[in-house]
Amino acid sequence: MKQKLVVIGAGMASGRVLEHLIETQPDAFDITLFNAEDRGNYNRIMLSPVLSGEKTYEDIVTHDDDWYAERGVTCRFGEHVTRIDRENKLVEGRNGAVSYDKLLIATGSAPFIIPVPGKDLPGVISYRDLDDTNAMIDAAAKGGNAVVIGGGLLGLEAAAGLAERGMNVTVVHLMGHLMERQLDEAAGYLLRKDLEKRGITVRTQASTKAILGEGRAEAVLLEDGGTLPADLVVMAVGIRPETRLATDAGLTVARGIEVDAQMRTSDPDIVAVGECIEYDGQLFGLVAPLYDQAKIVAKTLLDEPDAFVVKDTATKLKVTGCDLFSAGDFAAGEGREDIVFRDPARGIYKRLVIEGDRLVGAVMYGDTADGNWFFGLIKDGTDIEEMRDTLIFGPAYQGGAAADPLSAVAALPPEAEICGCNGICKGTIVQAIEGGATDLGAVRATTKASASCGTCTGLVEQLLQVTLGDDFQMPTAQPVCGCTDLSHEDVRRLIKTKELKSQAAVWQELGWNTPNGCHVCRPAINFYLLADWPLEYRDDPQSRFVNERKHANIQKDGTFSVVPRMWGGITTADELRAIADAADKYSAKTVKVTGGQRIDLLGIRGEDLPYIWADLNRAGLVSGHAYSKGLRTVKTCVGSDHCRFGTQDSTGLGIKLEKALWGSWTPHKVKLAVSGCPRNCAEATCKDVGIVCVDSGYQVGVGGAAGMDLKETQRLVDVPTEEEAIAVTIAFVQLYRENAKYLDRPYKWLAKVGLDWVRERVMDPAERQRLIDAFELSQSIFRKDPWAEHARDKAQDYAPLADLTLEAAE
Amino acid sequence: MSWIDIADVNDIPERGARVVKTPLGCIALFRTGPAEVFAASNSCPHKGGPLADGIVHGQKVTCPLHNWVFDLNTGEAQGEDARIATYPVRIEAGRVLLDGAAIGKRDAA
Ligand code: SRM
Ligand SMILES: Cc1cc2nc3c(=O)[nH]c(=O)nc-3n(C[C@H](O)[C@H](O)[C@H](O)COP(=O)(O)OP(=O)(O)OC[C@H]3O[C@@H](n4cnc5c(N)ncnc54)[C@H](O)[C@@H]3O)c2cc1C
Ligand code: SF4
Ligand code: FES
Numbered sequence: 001m002k003q004k005l006v007v008i009g010a011g012m013a014s015g016r017v018l019e020h021l022i023e024t025q026p027d028a029f030d031i032t033l034f035n036a037e038d039r040g041n042y043n044r045i046m047l048s049p050v051l052s053g054e055k056t057y058e059d060i061v062t063h064d065d066d067w068y069a070e071r072g073v074t075c076r077f078g079e080h081v082t083r084i085d086r087e088n089k090l091v092e093g094r095n096g097a098v099s100y101d102k103l104l105i106a107t108g109s110a111p112f113i114i115p116v117p118g119k120d121l122p123g124v125i126s127y128r129d130l131d132d133t134n135a136m137i138d139a140a141a142k143g144g145n146a147v148v149i150g151g152g153l154l155g156l157e158a159a160a161g162l163a164e165r166g167m168n169v170t171v172v173h174l175m176g177h178l179m180e181r182q183l184d185e186a187a188g189y190l191l192r193k194d195l196e197k198r199g200i201t202v203r204t205q206a207s208t209k210a211i212l213g214e215g216r217a218e219a220v221l222l223e224d225g226g227t228l229p230a231d232l233v234v235m236a237v238g239i240r241p242e243t244r245l246a247t248d249a250g251l252t253v254a255r256g257i258e259v260d261a262q263m264r265t266s267d268p269d270i271v272a273v274g275e276c277i278e279y280d281g282q283l284f285g286l287v288a289p290l291y292d293q294a295k296i297v298a299k300t301l302l303d304e305p306d307a308f309v310v311k312d313t314a315t316k317l318k319v320t321g322c323d324l325f326s327a328g329d330f331a332a333g334e335g336r337e338d339i340v341f342r343d344p345a346r347g348i349y350k351r352l353v354i355e356g357d358r359l360v361g362a363v364m365y366g367d368t369a370d371g372n373w374f375f376g377l378i379k380d381g382t383d384i385e386e387m388r389d390t391l392i393f394g395p396a397y398q399g400g401a402a403a404d405p406l407s408a409v410a411a412l413p414p415e416a417e418i419c420g421c422n423g424i425c426k427g428t429i430v431q432a433i434e435g436g437a438t439d440l441g442a443v444r445a446t447t448k449a450s451a452s453c454g455t456c457t458g459l460v461e462q463l464l465q466v467t468l469g470d471d472f473q474m475p476t477a478q479p480v481c482g483c484t485d486l487s488h489e490d491v492r493r494l495i496k497t498k499e500l501k502s503q504a505a506v507w508q509e510l511g512w513n514t515p516n517g518c519h520v521c522r523p524a525i526n527f528y529l530l531a532d533w534p535l536e537y538r539d540d541p542q543s544r545f546v547n548e549r550k551h552a553n554i555q556k557d558g559t560f561s562v563v564p565r566m567w568g569g570i571t572t573a574d575e576l577r578a579i580a581d582a583a584d585k586y587s588a589k590t591v592k593v594t595g596g597q598r599i600d601l602l603g604i605r606g607e608d609l610p611y612i613w614a615d616l617n618r619a620g621l622v623s624g625h626a627y628s629k630g631l632r633t634v635k636t637c638v639g640s641d642h643c644r645f646g647t648q649d650s651t652g653l654g655i656k657l658e659k660a661l662w663g664s665w666t667p668h669k670v671k672l673a674v675s676g677c678p679r680n681c682a683e684a685t686c687k688d689v690g691i692v693c694v695d696s697g698y699q700v701g702v703g704g705a706a707g708m709d710l711k712e713t714q715r716l717v718d719v720p721t722e723e724e725a726i727a728v729t730i731a732f733v734q735l736y737r738e739n740a741k742y743l744d745r746p747y748k749w750l751a752k753v754g755l756d757w758v759r760e761r762v763m764d765p766a767e768r769q770r771l772i773d774a775f776e777l778s779q780s781i782f783r784k785d786p787w788a789e790h791a792r793d794k795a796q797d798y799a800p801l802a803d804l805t806l807e808a809a810e
Numbered sequence: 811m812s813w814i815d816i817a818d819v820n821d822i823p824e825r826g827a828r829v830v831k832t833p834l835g836c837i838a839l840f841r842t843g844p845a846e847v848f849a850a851s852n853s854c855p856h857k858g859g860p861l862a863d864g865i866v867h868g869q870k871v872t873c874p875l876h877n878w879v880f881d882l883n884t885g886e887a888q889g890e891d892a893r894i895a896t897y898p899v900r901i902e903a904g905r906v907l908l909d910g911a912a913i914g915k916r917d918a919a
Binding site: 038056057058134138141514515516517518519522523541542543544545546549550554556557558606797800801802803804805 | 814816817821822823824825826828829830831832833836839856857858859860863864865866867868870872874875876877879888889890891908910913914
């Protein structure tokens with residue numbers, strides 16, 4: 001007879017137990033799995049990348065419905081277990097009871113909620129599961145202010161994710177510095193600086209007194225009397241083991257459910273695992289020890305002897321750009337010695353704490369490449385006397401080897417731990433590679449290394465390289481999307497060399513794994529094709545984001561905004577009258593002067609677009625392409641026409657440039673400006689191409705931006721004449737069109753190819769002419785007003801296909 | 811079922827969509843292939859994005875506002891606990907037909 005195993009909680013710990021159990025003895029148990037969440041096991045620690053938008057929920061599911069079905073696990077998801085009846089060996093869920101021979105409690109922990117007034121208001125959430133994450137994503141979509149209470153790992157990952165999604169975030173932390181349990185003050189300071197650089201405000205030594213608001217959270221009141229406006233409050237001050245079921249069932253519970261080294265609770269038929277347990281006075285909050293426990297639980301259930309041993313854990317923060325590492329005990333103390341290394345210019349701090357001839361703690365910020373090596377020394381209690389002087393420089397400096405990452409990895413001993421989450425050491429991974437796991441995916445599948453939080457991916461790849469030598473290709477670039485393994489660069493190259501001239505040709509010849517791409521690749525491929533084959537390829541509106549398909553910016557309520565072009569920022573009374581009339585006639589909700597020196601009519605109904613365009617056309621106004629990955633605006637100042645400092649006709653040059661470039665499609669948007677003198681009133685030094693006029697001619701700068709990144713232009717060249725300034729600008733834009741990755745602004749592209757490479761081409765007379773000719777050829781198709789065309793030929797496409805409201809009412 | 815003639819299938823661009831106004835609100839007709847059309851609610855359950863304005867790929871559509879992706883067979887959102895209503899639709903002799911009962915009577919009932 002199969003024994004009945006009931007599992008409460010489908011989290012990361014019990015997920016691992018099931019894997020071990022089913023791998024070793026698939027037929028030992030009939031398994032029923034309860035989960036309060038309405039889903040099975042997913043990689044909870046990857047919720048932060050989901051929050052920040054780097055991953056989706058799909059990416060982090062570890063066990064999907066098929067996984068459970070194939071293994072015959074009875075799933076009762078979305079069902080809270082309400083009681084354990086030990087006497088009758090029953091577990092009661094909301095939808096009925098089930099009996100067990102063995103019971104596994106894996107209920108994880110619950111977020112700690114500080115008992116302040118207002119804690120239950122809508123808009124106050126904790127950070128524990130997918131629902132919380134989605135709630136934050138939804139809240140962030142509305143923008144506004146977020147206050148994160150708690151500056152530990154979870155709080156900071158939440159703060160970074162919300163900031164990434166555009167919220168104005170303040171972190172309120174009780175202690176003197178961030179992550180005080182893992183970092184010392186110096187590292188905490190660097191972390192704070194990096195977070196502040198992303199626009200996050202950090203308030204340390206700040207205690208929350210209440211959450212204010214009528215009907216929902218509106219502000220956080222601090223003990224010092226200050227208030228912080230808050231549309232969203234995230235409480236991430238800590239967790240406590242979820243022990244309610246165990247307590248009610250009369251099991252021995254201290255802070256967590258007490259277990260022995262075999263993970264047995266005070267009832268021999270009940271085992272427990274994960275964050276809900278307490279072992280030897282300790283609680284657990286990271287996955288590495290839970291995975292060790294999971295192995296033991298599986299063995300205990302199968303009557304095999306083994307014992308759980310507590311090991312040190314290391315901490316990393318999964319916030320891109322905040323590189324920190326901490327392990328062991330780094331408190332200063334008698335008989336302890338510190339070795340500190342700082343590089344202020346690069347924001348690097350490393351501190352090792354040594355006791356006698358052993359390393360006992362390590363804290364690092366800014367450069368954590370050697371973290372795992374130090375962690376190994378701490379765990380193994382290695383005698384470091386010999387290398388004390390060079391220890392801080394890491395493994396590369398030991399034994400005189402060169403300081404390159406590959407030799408550092410090669411130098412690691414087989415026992416060195418690579419994947420902290422799963423406790424996988426170098427030897428195991430090398431063995432797997434030698435056994436045929438020759439790429440990252442295969443190593444993940446066979447060893448689980450790099451399959452949890454992913455921070456060791458680089459190390460695993462280096463191991464592949466070291467072990468396989470030339471047989472392993474280090475991945476260089478990200479694929480375009482899930483439809484292909486090829487990078488943007490590969491696709492661009494292949495479109496040119498294989499002369500692929502349609503999307504279908506790209507999908508077929510380059511082996512797309514979807515029938516016709518997705519919303520990520522289709523716009524990119526459409527652009528590449530029309531940039532490379534302007535005459536042969538026909539633009540595909542269905543591969544364009546709605547803004548470019550409908551030549552207007554979609555608004556959050558589904559209406560559109562209409563921005564007519566104002567060449568170089570110059571307009572006339574007649575144009576303004578036409579705009580005013582259109583605003584009245586089509587009930588524009590808002591009329592706004594944009595940051596691009598023109599006027600935006602917001603809140604126009606989609607069906608009205610062709611008609612408002614026709615009206616504007618009659619006054620000579622054309623599309624401003626405020627919606628396109630193409631030429632946006634050319635800002636100018638009044639220049640020598642009016643200004644007492646103006647050196648050249650900056651307005652005139654701006655208009656000429658705009659007339660030459662308008663309508664062209666580019667990898668990302670392109671903005672220009674021309675200032676009449678170095679006072680730079682047109683802000684030319686933060687544009688994709690910015691020209692500053694001087695007495696001797698024109699200074700052409702490129703690669704500026706003032707959006708998500710603030711970039712000053714780099715000087716491409718100084719030229720004496722207006723003609724040459726125009727020629728250089730066009731050649732630059734065409735070179736960018738031919739080579740850049742879709743959605744790379746010029747500054748990003750320049751960072752990859754280098755300004756010198758660009759200058760060489762643009763300044764070579766023959767190549768410059770070729771670029772200008774190629775641009776002109778393309779413009780022979782695209783230099784025209786799409787509004788006029790759509791108003792004339794396509795107005796019906798903007799109207800509903802049919803209106804059935806009348807018929808149905810009869 | 812009572813099929814209502816809506817339009818010529820070629821009035822909907824391939825890998826594109828058009829909207830039909832109904833008593834239940836706007837329904838979008840998605841043309842996923844030369845002779846394949848799906849009908850579903852035009853309103854994204856996330857924040858009401860107009861799905862007919864999204865990019866249509868495979869038998870899916872991506873919402874234009876925040877990129878939720880819906881399977882047009884089931885109406886389910888990928889990776890989200892949400893779905894859009896789908897409606898019976900067919901193509902006959904190049905005409906697109908919607909089931910009047912499904913889109914009209916519901917409202918009256
Ligand atoms: C209307 C306008 C704001 C305003 O009221 O002034 C505006 C509105 C939008 N901007 Fe902008 N940007 C506007 C000037 C700017 C400027 C200022 C400038 O051009 O001098 C910048 C910073 C300069 C720069 O680009 O380097 C700017 C940087 C961005 C960015 C960040 C780009 C980047 O590379 O980091 C985005 C996002 C993107 O393009 O991916 C963006 C995206 C957007 C979008 C299209 C967001 C979207 O996809 O819906 C906004 C449309 C709003 C709407 O509902 O219609 N907008 N945007 C401005 C239109 C200018 C125009 O006449 O065409
Ligand atoms: C955002 C975030 C980031 C993290 N980052 C890291 C990291 O980088 N590194 C790291 O090592 N750790 C990290 N952690 C911690 C890690 O996720 C946890 O240690 C781990 O998930 C705990 O596993 P568990 O199985 O004990 O509990 P859980 O994974 O929480 O699973 C418990 C499950 O039990 C269910 N449950 C509870 N009570 C009942 C009941 N009565 N009936 C039915 N079901 C019930 C819950 O709904 C839950 O699904 C992070 C955690 C979060 C939230
Ligand atoms: S207009 Fe620009 S800055 Fe303003 S909210 Fe929209 S994208 Fe952000
Ligand atoms: S409204 Fe559709 S994804 Fe947000």
